Amino acid sequence: MPNVMTSQDKTERIKLKAYRALVVGGLLLVIAGALSIPFVYESQTLWYKIGLDKTFLRGGQMIGLLAAVLLFVQILLAARGKFLKELFGIAALMRWHRTNGIVISFLAVSHALLILVPEGITNLPIGKKYWPEMVGMLLLCIVVAMAVSSHFREKLRLNYKRWRAIHKLLGYLVIMFLAVHVLFVSESFEQIVPRAALLIFFAGVVISIILSKKTK
Amino acid sequence: MKRLSFLTMALVGLVLTGQTATATVRDWQLDTVHSNFYFRISHIYSIVNGQFNDFTGEIKFDPKNLAESRFYFEIKTDSIDTNNAKRDKHLQSGDFFDSGTFPPMIFESVKITDAGNNVYEVLGKFTVKGETYDLTLPLTLAGVKNHPAAQDKEVIGFNGEVTIDRLAYKVGTGKFHEMGLVGKDVEILVTLEALSDK
Numbered sequence: 001m002p003n004v005m006t007s008q009d010k011t012e013r014i015k016l017k018a019y020r021a022l023v024v025g026g027l028l029l030v031i032a033g034a035l036s037i038p039f040v041y042e043s044q045t046l047w048y049k050i051g052l053d054k055t056f057l058r059g060g061q062m063i064g065l066l067a068a069v070l071l072f073v074q075i076l077l078a079a080r081g082k083f084l085k086e087l088f089g090i091a092a093l094m095r096w097h098r099t100n101g102i103v104i105s106f107l108a109v110s111h112a113l114l115i116l117v118p119e120g121i122t123n124l125p126i127g128k129k130y131w132p133e134m135v136g137m138l139l140l141c142i143v144v145a146m147a148v149s150s151h152f153r154e155k156l157r158l159n160y161k162r163w164r165a166i167h168k169l170l171g172y173l174v175i176m177f178l179a180v181h182v183l184f185v186s187e188s189f190e191q192i193v194p195r196a197a198l199l200i201f202f203a204g205v206v207i208s209i210i211l212s213k214k215t216k
Numbered sequence: 217m218k219r220l221s222f223l224t225m226a227l228v229g230l231v232l233t234g235q236t237a238t239a240t241v242r243d244w245q246l247d248t249v250h251s252n253f254y255f256r257i258s259h260i261y262s263i264v265n266g267q268f269n270d271f272t273g274e275i276k277f278d279p280k281n282l283a284e285s286r287f288y289f290e291i292k293t294d295s296i297d298t299n300n301a302k303r304d305k306h307l308q309s310g311d312f313f314d315s316g317t318f319p320p321m322i323f324e325s326v327k328i329t330d331a332g333n334n335v336y337e338v339l340g341k342f343t344v345k346g347e348t349y350d351l352t353l354p355l356t357l358a359g360v361k362n363h364p365a366a367q368d369k370e371v372i373g374f375n376g377e378v379t380i381d382r383l384a385y386k387v388g389t390g391k392f393h394e395m396g397l398v399g400k401d402v403e404i405l406v407t408l409e410a411l412s413d414k
Contacts, residue, residue: 045302048311050391119309122316123294129301187302 020087034065037194043187053118060114067107071178072205074100081212105147108140132185139177146170241284244372244410246273251408258399270295275410287325287338312388318345344385353378374408
């Protein structure tokens with residue numbers, strides 16, 4: 001007997017597609033908003049950069065913000081809440097989580113290089129007064145370590161349970177460090193709209209994690 | 217034999233005289249907590265103040281023996297402090313001091329002359345970003361006295377002001393000056409206290 005799709009199934013499929021499009025569209029909107037911050041809420045640091053230095057710095061800021069958005073998404077993918085599971089399925093979420101982790105690492109390294117090159121690689125922001133930058137450096141190390149240890153877990157012979165526990169803990173730490181780094185490193189986030197957007201996004205991620213744990 | 221004895225005595229006398237002359241030039245230990253190299257520079261309409269937090273120095277000073285007196289300062293450019301971390305980092309970059317490539321600024325006196333009224337013109341070699349320039353630093357001897365808080369010490373003080381064109385020392389290329397952002401004339405206040413055992 002051939003599979004006949006009922007009108008209810010069709011409605012469900014359309015609904016699913018619509019929700020998926022909404023989620024992807026929403027994400028693209030958030031990314032667009034984040035990437036506009038270095039232009040609309042330009043930091044004073046950019047005013048004192050000319051030519052290629054300005055391009056590098058602005059580019060570095062944009063890449064950093066993209067990495068930040070993807071990091072928040074990464075946590076949502078890892079949390080695998082009921083809503084996302086129903087929309088995309090666990091296999092897709094896990095696959096995207098793995099790929100996203102690699103992408104975030106590359107973006108984070110690129111962000112650091114583009115930000116540091118205009119000031120000089122021999123002029124690294126190390127010291128108490130550069131604490132937001134140093135939080136960023138710590139964040140970079142953790143993100144890269146997480147990506148490497150995940151990608152090469154079997155080759156490194158890391159016990160799965162132990163690796164997973166550490167990976168989860170580091171994931172939560174990364175989000176906290178990220179919020180602190182972004183809030184305090186850039187003058188752009190001293191302004192109301194970007195600051196509020198970051199805090200709302202951060203709160204949204206935290207709430208999603210809590211809800212996803214409750215519905216498991 | 218007599219000539220030899222005479223020569224020997226003359227030589228000994230010369231050495232002793234030299235030692236006596238050197239001994240009158242007092243060594244003063246720079247009190248870095250109560251000394252600094254402050255600077256002021258204009259930014260559009262305002263004035264930005266700053267200082268250097270890491271420096272060392274040697275002071276040998278005797279107003280009666282200026283020939284043997286000496287001022288030597290080594291200032292770490294990466295210790296620049298204008299009360300803004302991002303600005304400080306920019307000042308350390310290639311746009312200004314290039315601290316990574318040229319860590320210290322050095323001033324070494326060559327000749328000190330008494331200009332009267334306790335003012336001493338200290339002509340020296342000023343090395344910035346690897347290049348050495350002549351610079352005269354006028355220092356006013358504020359005084360010498362027993363240290364009010366340390367009974368076994370004496371304290372000497374100097375204050376001096378000089379205005380320099382930072383572009384002449386290649387601290388900046390002039391692009392920010394042309395934009396009307398940052399001035400080129402830097403007012404420097406050198407204020408020194410140094411200690412010596414009584």
